[in-house]
Each structure stands twice: as structure tokens, then as C-alpha cells.
Amino acid sequence: MAGLTREEQALIAPIARAPIEARTLEWAAINSGTANGAGLAAMAGRLAQAFAALPGEVRLVDPAPVEKVDAQGRPFMQPHGRHLVVSVRPEAERRVILTGHMDTVYPADHPFQTCDWLDPDTLHGPGTADMKGGLSLMLEGLLAYEQGAPTLGYDVFVNSDEETGSLSSNALIAELARNKLFALTYEPALPDGSMARARPGSGNYAVVIHGRSAHAGRNPEDGRNAVVAAADLALRLAAARREGLSVNPARIEGGAPNNTVPDLAILHFNLRPRTPELAEIAQALVAAAVEEVARQHGVSIHLHGGVSRPPKPISPRTEALYGLVSEAAADLGQTMSWKDTGGVCDGNNIAATGVPVLDTMGVLGGAIHSPDEFLLAGSLAPRAQLTALVLHRIDRKGFPA
Structure with a gap:
């Protein structure tokens, strides 16, 4: 970590794997499939309690109405869980947004409900990579950033319906993303550190x-x-x-x-x-x-x-964000590469507002949306360090408006 200043070294020094891992295990034990209203309510409550450690307002926002079609072709209103919004320094001139989702693809009756260790570094479990590990390390990175005399304002947004298209939260995403410098979204990166670039719609x-x-x-x-x-x-x-x-x-x-x-x-x-x-x-x-x-x-x-x-193309300001994150990762000794992907996420919707977004800031892991889903626990602390360092450097050095 020779590329870090003493101030930066002090900022990331307290970040450790144990608390991030413990939260991940606690949250992964809660089934929060998109249609499991009770599970989502429990998960939202745990998240609200945990993110209250940040110096901002925590609120749970009701979902927007969503019309679906039943097997007889009749429209009906699809229920969804509430969404978490945390606003820190809303009066700040420069503000960013960090996003994630609390829902998973595993319904309450799915057989994949518990976590186990495949080896000391590989945690196998539902929603561990996608994205309860990402939410946990996001919080740890923000807590560390708050110890460094921060001036950036930010919103944290965690929705309850990302896995089914964010239909009840898209308007709120657009509202919160408006006028932000950039966005970080905590979808998982691949096990080798590969990060998503462009995405289709x-x-x-x-x-x-x-x-x-x-x-x-x-x-x-x-x-x-x-x-x-x-x-x-x-x-x-x-x-x-x-x-x-x-x-x-x-x-x-x-x-x-x-x-x-x-x-x-x-x-x-x-x-x-x-x-x-x-x-x-x-x-x-x-x-x-x-x-x-x-x-x-x-x-x-x-x-x-x-x-x-919407499709997520790569703008010059997005390239600037990728460059800044790549440099921070290199200074932390983290392997990082980039590739276009066929998947979609809330990063697509943020990019549609004109805000540059990096949407694979979460844990390293794989086999998501399957009973083989896993995360690499050794990446929890390093990725939290990356969050803290990126925010700190942009706070100190700025980012193109």
C-alpha cells in the first residue's frame, strides 16, 4: 500500500473482516425473497438499525404501485416491501449516492436457506454475494469514511425489488440520483476482481x-x-x-x-x-x-x-470514475479488471439520469441466482477499504462536475 498517504492509511486501518462477516451472516439468515413481505420487513428493520450508526436521517419509504397480469390476463397490484433511504449531510454542495438491494431471488419455500463454509474463505449461502455481503461492506466503508473529517454528502438507497426490475423503486432511484456527482452500486464483482463496464438494457x-x-x-x-x-x-x-x-x-x-x-x-x-x-x-x-x-x-x-x-453505455465521466477507482484499488494492492456484461441492475437506471455509476463495488463472489451462490470472505475488508478510500479521495481532490 505504498501509494497511500499517512492520512489514508489511518482512515482504512480500523476496517476489519470480522464485523462485516458477522453482519453478512446475520442478514443472510433472513429470507428476503422479493415476494416475501414478512422477510423484507424484517430485513428492512435490521438495515435501518445498522445504518443508523451513520450521522444521517434513516427512513423507510413505501413502494410505488406496480401493476402485473395474472394467469387469467387480469391486471392486479403487486405488493412490494419498503425501501431504505439514509440521507447524510443533505445540505452539502457535493453529494453522491450509494445503492444496493435487500431482496434476493430465493422465495421463502426455496430449499436454499442457510449458510455454510466451503473452506475458510468461501462462504456459501443465499444472498451472500448478491448482495448482503455488499451491503455490509458498504456500511463498514462509510463508517470508516466518516472518521476522516468528511465533507461529501450522500444518500444510501437500498430497495426491496431489484431482483424483479425495481418497478416499485425506479422513480425513487431517479429522484435520489438527480444532481449527484456519481454513484456506487454494490452488486458483486467476479471472484477474480472483474468489474462490470457497459450493460445492455x-x-x-x-x-x-x-x-x-x-x-x-x-x-x-x-x-x-x-x-x-x-x-x-x-x-x-x-x-x-x-x-x-x-x-x-x-x-x-x-x-x-x-x-x-x-x-x-x-x-x-x-x-x-x-x-x-x-x-x-x-x-x-x-x-x-x-x-x-x-x-x-x-x-x-x-x-x-x-x-x-435502459442500456448503460460508458460516458467520459464514467471512464473518469472507473479510472479513479482503478487507481485506488491498485494502491490498496487489489486486482481489478473490467469487462462488458450481459446482466442488468439499478446501475442501468442511475446511468439513465446522466450520473456516472460503477455498479460492481460489492464483494467478490459468484454463482449468484443459484443454490451454489458464494462470496469470498477475504474480500470483505479490502472492498470496504476501497469504498472508504474512493470517497475520501474524491472528497479531498474533487470529481468532474
Whole structure:
């Protein structure tokens, strides 16, 4: 750590693995799947208590309403948990935002519920890497930063619905990100220290198709088969895939008994455009396919959903942020590399506000969204040190406005 000043060495010296690890284990023991309201409430309470150690206001914010479609094609309001907001020095002229999520992909009845050690450094457990370890090290880094006569103001935002697209928190993300110098998001880095650069966008859709029922033997020609129309639409959407744009028809619901022409089908699909231009092209392709299928099959089609994660390109100010973090990591002796990724996260939504964001500031780990998820516990303290050092250096040296 020869590149650190004495002030910087003193700042990061108190950061240790033990308290970060203990919090991670405590939080990972709480099932906070996105649909588990009780678990999310418990997790939000623990987070509010822990982040109250910072010198700011802690509040839990109600989710925005989100409309979804059920298996009968009927809209309903999807419940979500509350979101955590911590505001520190809101009066400061220079402010940043740090974000994470408390929800995981594991529902309350999922068999993967407990942690165990695969070896002294590898903690296997639900949400350990994605991202309860990241939340814990974020807090430790902020606590250390607060000991160094800080002047930066910041908001901490932890939402309850990131794993399902942040539909109940996107507006709040945009509001909190506005006018910030930059953002740090605590998604996990890869085990070798690889960090995400550009990300594609993502949109989730539900297409409700209403046809006309009829007897499958006596007068099938009087029917309008909604399942056939859904299958046709799925094939058209799959054929729209091209360089920089993936389209994935994922599920068809609905149907009827074998002796009845089905009058209802619901097609669910996801698309991922690499650039904003491709996002516009994709939406036009979807609209054209829906119109043509409705016309050819004589059905009515209602489209629900849209691109909730805009593509995240890399701006010059984002490059400046990456450069600053890379230099800090090198001075700490941490290995770091960069690569574009196919995944999406709240970093996409922050970037859409024009704020530069680095969205893999969390723990090193892997196999996320699977029963093999793990974190490398030896990275907990170093990554907390990285948070403290980055904030301290920007506080002292500034960042392009």
C-alpha cells in the first residue's frame, strides 16, 4: 500500500473482516425473497438499525404501485416491501449516492436457506454475494469514511425489488440520483476482481391475447385460437434477435380443454438491447409483430410492460470514475479488471439520469441466482477499504462536475 498517504492509511486501518462477516451472516439468515413481505420487513428493520450508526436521517419509504397480469390476463397490484433511504449531510454542495438491494431471488419455500463454509474463505449461502455481503461492506466503508473529517454528502438507497426490475423503486432511484456527482452500486464483482463496464438494457413484457372459443370438432373455424396466435408471436419475436439485441420468449399461459378452441393466452418475454438505439428498434419490432399477429389471427392483443432497465453505455465521466477507482484499488494492492456484461441492475437506471455509476463495488463472489451462490470472505475488508478510500479521495481532490 505504498501509494497511500499517512492520512489514508489511518482512515482504512480500523476496517476489519470480522464485523462485516458477522453482519453478512446475520442478514443472510433472513429470507428476503422479493415476494416475501414478512422477510423484507424484517430485513428492512435490521438495515435501518445498522445504518443508523451513520450521522444521517434513516427512513423507510413505501413502494410505488406496480401493476402485473395474472394467469387469467387480469391486471392486479403487486405488493412490494419498503425501501431504505439514509440521507447524510443533505445540505452539502457535493453529494453522491450509494445503492444496493435487500431482496434476493430465493422465495421463502426455496430449499436454499442457510449458510455454510466451503473452506475458510468461501462462504456459501443465499444472498451472500448478491448482495448482503455488499451491503455490509458498504456500511463498514462509510463508517470508516466518516472518521476522516468528511465533507461529501450522500444518500444510501437500498430497495426491496431489484431482483424483479425495481418497478416499485425506479422513480425513487431517479429522484435520489438527480444532481449527484456519481454513484456506487454494490452488486458483486467476479471472484477474480472483474468489474462490470457497459450493460445492455432489459424489458419484461406480458402479452394478453383474447381470441374466440368454439367447439374443436363441430365448428373450429368459428374460433380464434389464442394459443396459436401466442405461438406465432413468440416465433416472430425470437426471429427479431440480432447483434446487440436478444429476445427471449419465456412462457405461454392460458389455453383450454382439448375439445375447445382456446380464447386466452398470455405470452411472457424479455428483451435486452445493447444500446439506446436498439431499445427503440426493439420496441418498434414488438409493436409491429403485435399488430400483424392481431390482424392475421383475428385476435385482440394487450401489451403490458416495457424496458424498465435502459442500456448503460460508458460516458467520459464514467471512464473518469472507473479510472479513479482503478487507481485506488491498485494502491490498496487489489486486482481489478473490467469487462462488458450481459446482466442488468439499478446501475442501468442511475446511468439513465446522466450520473456516472460503477455498479460492481460489492464483494467478490459468484454463482449468484443459484443454490451454489458464494462470496469470498477475504474480500470483505479490502472492498470496504476501497469504498472508504474512493470517497475520501474524491472528497479531498474533487470529481468532474
